[in-house]
Amino acid sequence: MVEKKSSRRRWPEGYDPAGTRRQLVDSALRLFEERGFDRTSLQQIVEDAELTKGAFYHHFQSKEDLLWQIQDEYLESQLKDARKIVESDAAPVEQIRALIFLSLEGVAKHRPHVAIFQQERRNLTGERLEDVTRKRDEVDALFNETITRAVDAGDLRDDISPRLITFGILGMCAWAFQWFNPRGTMKIKDVADQFSAMILDGLIVDSRN
Known part of the structure; x- marks a missing residue:
């Protein structure tokens, strides 16, 4: 540790x-x-x-230690909230929507943390790199697990790869730090709603068919 x-x-x-x-x-x-x-x-x-x-x-202890603690602060917050979503009674598809919003809300509220996480974690070494990688992988796993449950429940198409969809969601949300302006006219909830529509509309099983 x-x-x-x-x-x-x-x-x-x-x-x-x-x-x-x-x-x-x-x-x-x-x-x-x-x-x-x-x-x-x-x-x-x-x-x-x-x-x-x-x-x-x-x-x-060092500049690297400071970098690690900045990244750890952000990841711990994301993990805590993501676990609450996944452990809730909401349907898996609604949990996916909530996870997308959580990721984008992190960009809106903690843009410097996200930018530094995306651009500077290569500067971590040893146990610090292992720690950040483990927590990042745990966030990824929560997304993957929720998408898999939605597929198993028959809510999402069964011909998709939950892992691939996870990569797509996380990539879209993470890269928002490059362009999202918290002071702009579009609110982060609007972005989350549109991202959810883009991702889920083509995946949700139409119960009418």
């Missing part, structure tokens, strides 16, 4: 560890998205956060 914090230190009265960590994460999110992981130095992160390297090393 990857350790998330380095050894503890004593800090003067009034020090806000959670606030300091948030400042560092916010600075890294902004800089990694703007410049990329490789072109962002640790010094630039602490200067942007108006903090010191000592404060940084209280919370993170």
Whole structure:
């Protein structure tokens, strides 16, 4: 298991560890998205956060550790909500719609996290890479499982590959960070509804036939 914090230190009265960590994460999110992981130095992160390297090393072991924790924060949130959807009493097709909305809502609310996840996870190594890969695969598996249940229930065509549909859904949703504008006229629910229609209308079994 990857350790998330380095050894503890004593800090003067009034020090806000959670606030300091948030400042560092916010600075890294902004800089990694703007410049990329490789072109962002640790010094630039602490200067942007108006903090010191000592404060940084209280919370993170290295720049890679910070990158991992940013990705872990996003994946844990997505996993928690995806499990709730899959464990709900909703029909499998409705769960698929909810999972599509969840993925796109993540893009709308956490665009820097998604952009960094898509573009920078290649910079992770060892246990950190294994951890992110495992959690990403678990999200994929929840989609695949739900689509398979919809096929088995007779709600979706039985000549489709649940794995292929999973790849298609995840790819469409993930790439939305490149073009979706949260301040634009189209809301994320509208995008989710149209994505669901594009994906499911050709797959749902018409019970009238």
